[in-house]
Amino acid sequence: MQKLLLSFLIFAIFGFGITSYSQGYLNGPNLFSRSVCDRPITYTTGYIDPRFNYSEAKVKEDLEKAEFIWEGARGKNLFEYDPNAQLKVDFVYDRKQALNTQINQLEKKLNLDQQNLDARKEDFEKRVTAFNQQVSDLNTEIAKWNNQGGATPDEYNRLVAKQNDLVQQAQKLSEEANSLNLSAQEFNLNIGNLNQKISEFNADLGRRPEEGFYDGIKNTISIFFVPSQKELEHTLAHEMGHALGLLHIEDDRAAIMFPFASETVVASPADISALNVVCEPKSLPETIVINLLLLLQKQFGEIN
Numbered sequence: 001m002q003k004l005l006l007s008f009l010i011f012a013i014f015g016f017g018i019t020s021y022s023q024g025y026l027n028g029p030n031l032f033s034r035s036v037c038d039r040p041i042t043y044t045t046g047y048i049d050p051r052f053n054y055s056e057a058k059v060k061e062d063l064e065k066a067e068f069i070w071e072g073a074r075g076k077n078l079f080e081y082d083p084n085a086q087l088k089v090d091f092v093y094d095r096k097q098a099l100n101t102q103i104n105q106l107e108k109k110l111n112l113d114q115q116n117l118d119a120r121k122e123d124f125e126k127r128v129t130a131f132n133q134q135v136s137d138l139n140t141e142i143a144k145w146n147n148q149g150g151a152t153p154d155e156y157n158r159l160v161a162k163q164n165d166l167v168q169q170a171q172k173l174s175e176e177a178n179s180l181n182l183s184a185q186e187f188n189l190n191i192g193n194l195n196q197k198i199s200e201f202n203a204d205l206g207r208r209p210e211e212g213f214y215d216g217i218k219n220t221i222s223i224f225f226v227p228s229q230k231e232l233e234h235t236l237a238h239e240m241g242h243a244l245g246l247l248h249i250e251d252d253r254a255a256i257m258f259p260f261a262s263e264t265v266v267a268s269p270a271d272i273s274a275l276n277v278v279c280e281p282k283s284l285p286e287t288i289v290i291n292l293l294l295l296l297q298k299q300f301g302e303i304n
């Protein structure tokens with residue numbers, strides 16, 4: 001059984017090596033020395049989950065921007081859109097994306113709530129001021145009639161009616177005050193929800209920092225998460241970098257190949273020198289060794 005596994009592994013490695021050697025290097029300078037950069041890697045768009053709200057045209061546009069990051073760095077056409085290409089770029093809706101959308105919606109709702117609450121408070125304060133003025137006017141009138149030795153029955157009835165009206169107004173104002181307090185409480189509650197969502201979101205980000213995944217065996221790039229235009233461009237370029245055979249650059253935060261999500265959309269000097277190494281022509285045995293290393297790294301989850 002172990003022998004069988006071993007021969008399968010050797011077959012897989014050599015098969016993979018020879019396939020990519022012949023795929024990537026057919027137009028190379030000569031048969032024994034070829035480079036992955038000799039001819040462009042073709043790609044196409046695959047499944048785009050409608051919840052991303054991204055049209056295929058927009059995805060193509062972003063892919064073009066991402067490919068140009070590498071092409072500009074190398075001064076060469078390295079990628080090309082081809083509807084029949086084997087490498088597919090999928091947009092797979094992920095929980096992190098759902099959380100991000102929820103946070104945006106909550107933020108919008110909170111802003112609206114805050115605006116409504118502010119308007120109601122302003123109106124309430126105006127009514128309280130008007131109410132206080134009426135109370136003060138009534139007291140002045142009562143004092144005037146008292147000074148004159150008492151009001152006539154008609155005046156007395158009018159003043160009592162006014163007093164009753166003010167009591168009712170006070171009742172309404174008090175209800176409104178309660179209701180405003182209630183709104184404030186609801187508002188605080190939503191802030192709590194938002195903070196919880198943000199911390200869930202951050203926890204998720206902490207666990208899975210990259211927003212895409214390149215699968216060299218299935219020949220797919222999957223994008224899970226689109227928090228911003230710049231981050232999407234970065235992720236597409238990062239995954240395309242893996243498709244070229246680039247590995248992570250752990251010690252350069254400014255690199256496209258730094259293994260965490262970022263808004264970097266310019267290849268750093270470290271990216272460019274890694275690209276130059278990948279683009280150097282290689283012999284078939286070298287290609288097989290490189291593919292063996294890539295395969296092992298994929299196996300142990302170091303590439304994503």
Ligand SMILES: [Zn+2]
Binds near residue numbers: 248303304
């Ligand atoms: Zn990666």
